[in-house]
Amino acid sequence: MDNMTQAWILLLAGFIVVFTVLILLIIIVTLYSKIVTSVQKAGEKKKERKKVVKIEVIEPTPTKTVPEPEENDDEIPGEIIAVIAAAVDAVYGEKTHKIKAVKKSRSSRSAWARAGVLENTKPF
């Protein structure tokens, strides 16, 4: 077989393999996207149903997760407590925590310095 014949065979083989692999990826990506989307939608629907039930239970007796602003008026303003509660909620997510108290930190390091230390000492 001369070089030219080999080159034409490679050309055809190349086209077929590249297109086959990428078309296979199209099929797989499309399929798993559909599966993931449908699973996530089903999960969201379940969550919504749970929320509705919970609201009905919670409404008559609201839980006090954040201390009343009046109690801390002389120490930390209510707006700050609201912001801290929102930040804690954003980091830890819903239902996994309960804020019992908000106290001023007596650490000598600033919040930024502590964040830096945390970032650099976090284990692999």
Place this chain on the structure above:
Amino acid sequence: MEILQQLWKIICQLIESSGFAKLSWENYIMVAVSFCLMYLAIKKQFEPLLLLPIAFGMCLVNLFPEIMGMPTTQMLTEAEILAKGVNPASYTTTILNGETYYNYTEYGGLFYYLYMGVKLGIYPPLIFLGIGCMTDFGPLIANPKSFILGAAAQIGIFLTFIIATAIGYVAPDMGFTASQAGSIAIIGGADGPTAIFVTTKLAPELLGPIAVAAYSYMALVPIIQPPIMRALTTKKERSVVMGQLRPVSKLERILFPIIVVVVVALLLPDAAPLVGMLMLGNLFKESGVVDRINKTAQNELMNIITIFLGVTVGATATGKVFLTWQTLGIVALGLFAFCLATASGVIFGKIMYKATGGKINPLIGSAGVSAVPMAARISQKVGQEENPGNFLLMHAMGPNVAGVIGSAVAAGVLLSVLK
């Protein structure tokens, strides 16, 4: 008088060992070429991150060829080794015909050792790791049909392979072997690390010209692509406004690199080092749990490898290797491959435009030639020339990242057949 004679002898020795006495005219031409590349990198900012180290490596190796020198071992007698002013006890010995010889080793040049990362195929996959950390496959997951455009742009590679092989029949002196033709054709993938990876395996003797041609054409994407894109499309096609892409969930993003690596590594093991590292980098990014590794891979590691890759690839472009008719052939064929890849991407874009009833803008097809994200930006720019309110960038990113996977798959085909 004797002092003067000694002084004259030292001066003569210095002149004999200087570059002026050792270098040939080819070296001086290559130094001039490297100055031109440095000008393009610094003043015109053509791919400066790679072109500058390549140009400097080229300059340095042509001024001081020993920087790329291989380590050597000489067998010296005791008298010869003492004449070198070293302690014979530090060297191993070989006894030959009853006489003892000392194995005197001279270490290689700095770039020789750094070049091992290129020669052994280590740097290109590490570059792909960094690219993976920076790549957003979201547009491709949202519109998987983009894979077709990424595959279409690889047609240029295989057609160039035919042309490069056919040259041998027309002009036997300028002909290329099948392995060399494959290495030249991969320039059409517009992917520097892939071109280097394939060339080191198939035709390492052509690494310098191929790497320089590949990176030069990638830098010239804004000049080469737009005329081809305009010539192959109508005003109506260029004005198509594509619908917004659907949002892609985190789970889909995490699963994508795992699925791609499984499929590609099983079907085409030769493409596994490149695709594997690309997908590993992407998994670092999308998982969100290894932020520090992700940052290191896309910043510090990528920058270090870029420096090593650039200078050592540049250092392969010595005068004797570079200044040949073959280099001119490589430059011309590389340009041909690149133009063909752009054209085939746009033509497939047109086919998809017809097939979808005018929902796909054919301009995004040209982005299938890797060169991330430059090729996608060009699709956006040419599209906005027709309709300033048209934003094709995210749509073009789909074929663009599909092109990276496609060129790695094409490289795998070439390696499995020609290696």
